Amino acid sequence: MSINTKKVMKNAWRITKDRNLTCLRIRVPGGHLPVKFFPLIQEIADQYGNGTVHITTRQGFEVPGIPFSKMEEINAKIAPIIDELEVKNDVDINKSEKGYPAAGTRNVSSCIGNRVCPQAVFDTTSLARDIEKTIYPNDPHVKIAVTGCPNDCIKAHMQDIGVIGQVEPVYDRTRCIACQACVNNCAKVSTGALTFSNYKVKRDSKRCIGCGECVLKCPTGAWTRGEQHYRLVIMGRTGKKNPRIARTFMEWADRGAVLKICSNLYGYIDKYIDRTLPKEHVGYIVDRTGFNVFKEEVLKDVTLSSKTKVVDYINFGGYENR
Amino acid sequence: MGYKFTTEEFNRLLSDLKKQYRVYAPVLLKGKGRFSDTDVVGYGEIQNIDDVIFTQKSYFSPKEIFYPISETMFYFTEDEYREPKVESKEIIVFLRSCDINAVERLDKIMLENGKEPDYYYHRLRSKVKFIKIDCPTSFDSCFCVSMGTNYTDNYSASIHSDNNGLYLCDVKEDINGLFSSYGTFAEFKPLFVEENDFSVEVPEDINLATIAEHDLWQEYSSRCVACGRCNTSCPTCSCFTVQDIFYEDNPKCGERRRVWASCQIDGFTDMAGGHSFRKDKGQRMRFKVMHKINDFKKRFGMHMCVGCGRCDDVCPEYISFSRCVNKVSAAVQGVNNDG
Ligand code: SF4
Numbered sequence: 001m002s003i004n005t006k007k008v009m010k011n012a013w014r015i016t017k018d019r020n021l022t023c024l025r026i027r028v029p030g031g032h033l034p035v036k037f038f039p040l041i042q043e044i045a046d047q048y049g050n051g052t053v054h055i056t057t058r059q060g061f062e063v064p065g066i067p068f069s070k071m072e073e074i075n076a077k078i079a080p081i082i083d084e085l086e087v088k089n090d091v092d093i094n095k096s097e098k099g100y101p102a103a104g105t106r107n108v109s110s111c112i113g114n115r116v117c118p119q120a121v122f123d124t125t126s127l128a129r130d131i132e133k134t135i136y137p138n139d140p141h142v143k144i145a146v147t148g149c150p151n152d153c154i155k156a157h158m159q160d161i162g163v164i165g166q167v168e169p170v171y172d173r174t175r176c177i178a179c180q181a182c183v184n185n186c187a188k189v190s191t192g193a194l195t196f197s198n199y200k201v202k203r204d205s206k207r208c209i210g211c212g213e214c215v216l217k218c219p220t221g222a223w224t225r226g227e228q229h230y231r232l233v234i235m236g237r238t239g240k241k242n243p244r245i246a247r248t249f250m251e252w253a254d255r256g257a258v259l260k261i262c263s264n265l266y267g268y269i270d271k272y273i274d275r276t277l278p279k280e281h282v283g284y285i286v287d288r289t290g291f292n293v294f295k296e297e298v299l300k301d302v303t304l305s306s307k308t309k310v311v312d313y314i315n316f317g318g319y320e321n322r
Numbered sequence: 323m324g325y326k327f328t329t330e331e332f333n334r335l336l337s338d339l340k341k342q343y344r345v346y347a348p349v350l351l352k353g354k355g356r357f358s359d360t361d362v363v364g365y366g367e368i369q370n371i372d373d374v375i376f377t378q379k380s381y382f383s384p385k386e387i388f389y390p391i392s393e394t395m396f397y398f399t400e401d402e403y404r405e406p407k408v409e410s411k412e413i414i415v416f417l418r419s420c421d422i423n424a425v426e427r428l429d430k431i432m433l434e435n436g437k438e439p440d441y442y443y444h445r446l447r448s449k450v451k452f453i454k455i456d457c458p459t460s461f462d463s464c465f466c467v468s469m470g471t472n473y474t475d476n477y478s479a480s481i482h483s484d485n486n487g488l489y490l491c492d493v494k495e496d497i498n499g500l501f502s503s504y505g506t507f508a509e510f511k512p513l514f515v516e517e518n519d520f521s522v523e524v525p526e527d528i529n530l531a532t533i534a535e536h537d538l539w540q541e542y543s544s545r546c547v548a549c550g551r552c553n554t555s556c557p558t559c560s561c562f563t564v565q566d567i568f569y570e571d572n573p574k575c576g577e578r579r580r581v582w583a584s585c586q587i588d589g590f591t592d593m594a595g596g597h598s599f600r601k602d603k604g605q606r607m608r609f610k611v612m613h614k615i616n617d618f619k620k621r622f623g624m625h626m627c628v629g630c631g632r633c634d635d636v637c638p639e640y641i642s643f644s645r646c647v648n649k650v651s652a653a654v655q656g657v658n659n660d661g
């Protein structure tokens with residue numbers, strides 16, 4: 001058997017512990033899949049694989065136990081999935097019958113967001129799909145995820161870029177009955193950004209993280225949802241070397257800025273990646289170049305609104321060689 | 323007298339009305355729902371008839387228009403006080419039969435309860451005229467038929483769409499002659515629902531002591547989260563508290579406001595000295611239910627609750643007031659009922 005492992009992996013197939021068998025990977029940007037594709041996935045697993053699928057943490061499917069010889073045939077079969085989830089979403093793939101053109105940049109995953117979850121401040125899947133369109137297909141190893149509120153069910157804090165929804169609560173004092181439900185709740189479950197004085201509520205915008213809890217609790221609609229924003233946390237990672245949780249890079253950013261920063265990340269990687277290594281994960285590049293170089297590169301041509309706050313510096317603790 | 327209007331004709335009528343009146347109706351408040359990307363139907367001023375939401379019940383009731391959620395009664399300084407200016411325009415409200423009946427309940431409490439009519443309520447309420455939104459069918463949680471509030475003739479005009487682009491109005495008071503001048507005479511009847519999906523049996527002859535002790539209230543102690551939505555959406559809740567505000571930069575000046583209060587929320591029965599005599603949420607539910615379907619009638623000859631069903635619609639814990647009333651009925655009859 002002669003197999004170009006690099007090509008196989010770039011095509012989103014796996015090298016597995018079984019020398020003769022590979023494993024198909026299917027990406028589901030934003031984690032929301034029309035069920036009409038289940039029969040196709042089942043058919044592939046039954047006919048070519050071992051009748052099982054593995055559901056990945058990144059919200060894709062892995063279909064194991066497939067002979068390498070069937071890759072081309074299956075690539076053609078999954079074209080409808082690629083067409084619907086990628087091509088129709090304007091992802092730049094021109095030969096969907098050839099399978100996935102890249103695998104380094106991982107599926108953009110998201111929590112269920114406001115399609116179901118009452119806590120969610122926005123439609124996470126829709127942003128995940130917009131990010132997918134911006135960054136895929138691409139080879140660099142990058143993980144991005146989108147979460148609907150600071151509960152962070154998708155674990156945005158374990159990503160290279162984690163996007164967390166923020167909503168600016170708007171207060172109509174004429175509707176407030178001074179029940180203090182918002183004040184007590186913000187203190188209990190969120191940041192304590194609200195105070196009560198002279199029978200009305202004040203919000204400390206420096207403290208508020210835009211979770212929307214006050215809106216959820218208010219019985220009169222005195223709090224309603226204002227502008228939609230995002231917090232970006234960066235350079236979280238798992239791995240053998242120096243795993244860490246992501247840190248806040250930016251708050252109250254708008255959608256355009258989020259997308260531009262995701263795209264700029266690739267310019268930064270291209271400029272600074274260590275090409276002597278087989279691959280270098282972006283977090284380790286940041287460890288080498290330092291935060292300031294990263295910051296300058298990803299903020300290029302990004303228009304920030306007057307509300308957006310960017311951190312001055314993040315001390316990630318450096319590159320620990322142990 | 324019946325009149326029909328094209329949209330254009332009705333809008334011309336509206337723009338004439340708006341010279342003298344502020345016109346309020348249920349409107350779609352875009353993005354103002356509790357959850358993200360959701361809308362809510364609430365009361366707002368309208369520009370034209372297309373702004374009016376006919377196909378949904380409003381989440382909040384119309385009472386906030388003439389009984390504001392938070393209202394400044396007067397401003398004070400050390401030795402004098404002054405009332406805020408009151409808008410000179412009169413008010414027209416689009417509302418349904420149950421809500422018109424609800425205003426009649428509010429009138430009882432606010433105008434006929436004490437020695438004097440409530441000054442602040444009267445001041446705005448006396449400016450209000452009704453346009454009744456006809457109900458061709460009832461909504462999910464309505465039980466107006468059970469409460470006898472599906473009918474009213476207390477309106478200047480009624481309105482419904484004939485589904486062919488015409489609005490049909492039964493006019494009882496031809497305000498400034500506008501209805502007869504913009505509309506065309508038509509034969510039809512205003513619409514009232516005769517049937518709801520759900521009916522409520524209001525118990526008579528309640529032995530209050532026995533019902534107070536009954537274990538049917540217990541489940542609400544754990545289910546209710548005391549958010550107060552059932553009160554703030556109710557068209558007949560009338561309780562308020564008074565707040566004296568001393569301005570931060572000059573505590574010698576300030577204002578007195580009155581603000582809606584809610585009997586389900588913590589603190590409603592708090593008294594000086596820190597006592598709070600209905601801590602238990604099941605007991606608060608009992609107080610509310612009994613007030614709505616028993617105590618009020620003893621005094622005013624009609625039930626306070628008009629069966630609009632909003633309290634059911636808005637409860638985050640899916641507590642149903644109407645089911646609760648039926649449980650009370652069953653309990654009164656001594657029937658075991660665990661529905
Ligand atoms: S992160 Fe927030 S929005 Fe997303 S599923 Fe969790 S609670 Fe819901």
Ligand code: SF4
Nearest residue numbers: 186208209211212214
């Ligand atoms: S959005 Fe969240 S953090 Fe901000 S005031 Fe409301 S509850 Fe508090």
Ligand code: SF4
Nearest residue numbers: 176177179180182218
């Ligand atoms: S929850 Fe709403 S009504 Fe209650 S204090 Fe807060 S803003 Fe006012």
Ligand code: SF4
Nearest residue numbers: 556627628630631633
């Ligand atoms: S108690 Fe409920 S059903 Fe009755 S009037 Fe109030 S909101 Fe409507």
Ligand code: SF4
Nearest residue numbers: 546547549550552637
């Ligand atoms: S709306 Fe429901 S949970 Fe809230 S106070 Fe009323 S009964 Fe209790």
